[in-house]
Amino acid sequence: MKILAVDDDRDFLAYLAVTLGELGYKNVTLANSASEGIRKIDFAVVDFDCIILDVQMPDMDGIELCARIRSMRKYRDTPIVMATTMADRDHIDRAFMAGATDYLTKPLDKVETRARLGVVHQLVREQLRANFAVANAGRDIRSAPAHGFMDSIPLKKVDGAIDMFAMSNYLTTMGIFRAVSMSAVGVQVTNAQRIHEIEGGGVFSEVMVDVANCLSDSLSGTRRMLSYAGGGTFVVLASRSAIPNAAEFGARINRYVSEFEAVYSDLGITLPEVTVGPAIHFRVSQLRAPRRLVEEAVARARETTGQVAVTA
């Protein structure tokens, strides 16, 4: 795995290089500032597989740098790990919203670093395999749906959207104490399978992006994150007080969805119908794995399909 590490503290960079080497990551490029990091990215003959960023740096901080790297097409999906002493919620939230995949707090714990980078490495390998499969699939790939029904769909331009892997890492980073104040809600497009079958994967992904925008708009003004879990299921993460009850929330989302009715009708596309699962609050059984909050919200939303249908 080819890693770029950016930190304005040369001692820390040297330490990171040694630690990564001990963990088996020998291909590490170091940059002492955000601008040097960008230069190394621009001039890299082979793209980096993973980027590690400090947050507090002069001129351009790590969160701004993260957003800048994310906006580069070839680094749209590259894991970006923040490594910082800034453990407050504001920095964590801003980092994930800027596109961070994971967040490590300094001083680095070697066991935790090994585990978290191990997962990132696995993600990189899966991405490489997927890219290889697409590049070598020949003509058939073009006639197949752009996205399978259960595939993830990038929601890069949706306000508050992050991918599922990053959302799980976000909860882990927040820690138990802060995670207790949050709730997860699953939102299910009840006719998702039908839309996928009739319209195909390309249109389906566009419809899901529209639903994601409706979801985001329906909670505008509150601090929230949302993610797409595949199969027409979304997860929203917000503070307990920000999430309305399921019926009200469902009706609100569907009101936004109904604004697409005329356009969808003109295009002959089926309008999505949305149901909302119960809000899942943090429990003692989730102490060791806060991500279970998200998994449970997804499962409960899928259970409700056809049971609590709130249509536009």
Added chain:
Amino acid sequence: MTPLTPENQAQDDPLAPIRRSFLGHLGDRCLAIDAILERDGGRGIGREEREVIIHHAHRTAGLAASLGFETLGRLASAVESAWTRTPPGDDGTGPALEVTLRFLDEIERVLDEDLVA
């Protein structure tokens, strides 16, 4: 066979040069913070001086524990938090100043210990 002495153990330790560089910077940080506190007994610490203290504490907090200086790392974090919470314009004689003095003591202890070793 090379005998296992502290000297050649240090040679085999990839963190040894980093620790050396860190301790070198630590001495500079100690002097810089000390100079700020010396002025006016720490009562007239302005926004810029406050940022300098936070910056030095931040740098120390990020690496100290990883190099084996756990107490120093904890104190550095405490200094960073204390000054971040202290509103600009505060005279700085409160808890922030107290924890900063303990931080400086710990830096001196670590540097002394290094000299003796």
